[in-house]
Amino acid sequence: MNKVLTWDQRFAEINAMRQRFAAVMSDLIRDNNNVALILADITAERFTDVLNDFPGRVINAGIREQLMIDITGGLALSGMRPFAHTFASFLIERPFEQIKIALNHQNIGAVLVSAGASYDLSVDGRTHQSPADVALLNTLADWKIIVPGNAEEAEYALRMAANDTGLYYIRLSTETNEKTYWSGENSFTILRPGHQGTVIAVGPVAERVLAATEDLDVTVLYAPVITPFDSITLRNTLSVPNIAIIEPYLEGTTTYAIAEALSDIPHRILSIGVKRQELRQFGTPEEHIKAHGLDIQGLRERLSEFYGR
Amino acid sequence: MDNIDVSRSRRDILNHYLSLMTGDEKHAPSSISTLDIIQVLYEKVLNCSPERVHDEYRDRFFLSKGHGPMAFYAVLALQGFISPKVLETYGEYSSKLGYHPDRTKLDCVEISSGSLGHGLPLAIGSALALRARGIIGPKHWILMGDAELDEGSNFEAIPFAGRRGLCEINVVIIDNDSSTLGWPGGISHRFTIEGWEVTCVNGRDHEELHRAFSKTHPQKPHAIIASVETKSGKPRRQF
Secondary structure, rough: OOOOOOOHHHHOOHHHHHHHHHHHHHHHHHHHEEEEEEEEOOOOOOOOHHHHHHOOEEEEOOOOOHHHHHHHHHHOOOOOOOEEEEEHHHHHHHHHHHHHHHHHOOOEEEEEEEEEEOOOOOOHHHHHHOOHHHHHHOOOOOOEEOOOHHHHHHHHHHHHHHHOOOEEEEEOOOOOOOOOOOOOOOOOOOEEOOOOEEEEEEEEHHHHHHHHHHOOOEEEEEEEEEEEEEHHHHHHHHHHHOEEEEEEOOOOOOOOOOHOOOOOOOOOOEEEEOOOOOOOOOOHHHHHHHHHOOOHHHHHHHHHHOOOO | OHHHHHHHHHHHHHHHHHHHHHHHOOOOHHOOOOHHHHHHHHHHHHOOOHHHOOOOOEEEEEOOOHHHHHHHHHHHHHHHOHHHHHHHHOOOOOOOOOOOOOOOOOOOOOOOOOOOOOOOOOOOHHHHHHHOOOOOOEEEEEEEEHHOOOOOHHHHHHHHHHHOOOOOOOEEHHHOOOOOOOOOOOHHHHOOOOOOOEEEEEEEOOOHHHHHOOOOOOOOOOEEEEEOOOOOOOOOOOO
């Protein structure tokens, strides 16, 4: 029987990315007096120092996510660079209209940093899983959406967001690549060149995608910045226009962008991601990855079939 | 010309401005519950002027209740923030004046509103930003309706502002008894228990409004409950 971890145990080890976020965010707060952080209890225990040292711009609103997003908008209206953070379910899905009105519609910039992703909190069930967050934000204009592959990449994303003025969504996860493949570029990176098609790997699925495509002659692109979509690199590296995209969130989220990028070329698209149907199971993230067909074997089967091997 | 005549003639101008938007020759100002409050705020209270819309030290007015912004636009015209000519374009495709205000179209509009329940929490963020930047003094004035209090976002914001002692925050609630479920025990109760200063006034009485708006409330945000007649003209509900 798998050991069931307590809440504290899981979050003690939850991930390097969230741990790195706490460290980097605290640095950014200390070094930039225009940076503000607003929390809704989640992860507040890792910000006790800056909560004490900078009570004017490091704020815990309690479990009030609507308030958190509106305060974020208000902070930006009057000259701060605000960051807001909680689990993706409560950062994006629950206060979505606040995001639309307090951020986009007011025409201001802000940074939303989530934890939990699609199945990091597998044992907690649906309430703590947010596979639709990226798709939801893609219904709004002007968001830069970054899905870092590991803690190093998360740090690049956070520092980039702090130095910019626009709308950023940084999606932290326990799912990680071992290696770092990205250091702040807006364009996709070529992980492996090939001739029979293109596979786009978003963030932490990259190493499983590389393993699953070992025997395929396909170009593998790495896309931690998934919005805005880098259609230039996709087109410049295009061989046979058979495109597969592997995303660690709602299946089909980015299909529209590929179709748009290749609207003048007959093409095929395969989208692999988290299934729309609720997975009413608990267990580990790895078990959820397998259930969605996002494990190496699942990916290999789908991709081999798609590329005709 | 004595003061009463001055204020009456300004009211005549406001009525004229309202008619530019409605197209009616005559306009009954009493049908607009927000007019007296916005007029008193802009004429006597807000530390802001057309020349100072970018001044960090200006007072900020957030029309949270974005519905029916004609009174707001008319007062902006009266105070010289916008040209009265613009009023005639109200609601047109290329107009700067929508049926809900848009801050990206006019520098003197602090927030884009229309969706209820955003004004107070946005103002809290704005006030926190000014504090963090060492800009002390500017006040935030938020206008909402008693039915707007139905929105849960306000009840996330009320305890926060109270506990933080955000004395820069001033909420004016126009109470025309239009909330569907009503507020047994009164609206004021919802604020006093959370540490706010609360003042109840007649929302049509300029003197009373001005007195309430001028009240000091150190370390506490201020809620001003401004009662006006009900829409239907019926007596207010009793709970």
